[in-house]
Amino acid sequence: MIRVVLPAHLRTLAKVNGDVLLDVANPVTVRTILNALEASYPMLEGTIRDHGTQKRRPFLRFFVCSEDWSLESPDALLPEAIASGTEPFYVIGAIAGG
16 A cells, blocks of 8 residues: 655545555556546546646645655656555645745
8 A cells, every 4th residue: 555645735625634545556656646546536636737738736746755756757666665655655735935
């Protein structure tokens, strides 16, 4: 099981408390995690990725094993720690301002 940590506004939208546990088929990539997340929680479709392009929304970031994976290929294999559920996959809401 893959553990996904969502920002508070997406947890509220999905009506979940705490981490989300997902069954993700191999290979485990950002794309397969997001596909499984949107399949389990259809109300999240379009909130993390654009409907048409499937690109990450500008004010969201992905963190994997304490590293920013937001600009990595969505098809890059994630580390075993994520695939085994030892470490969570983080979706973080970016903070911007002037």
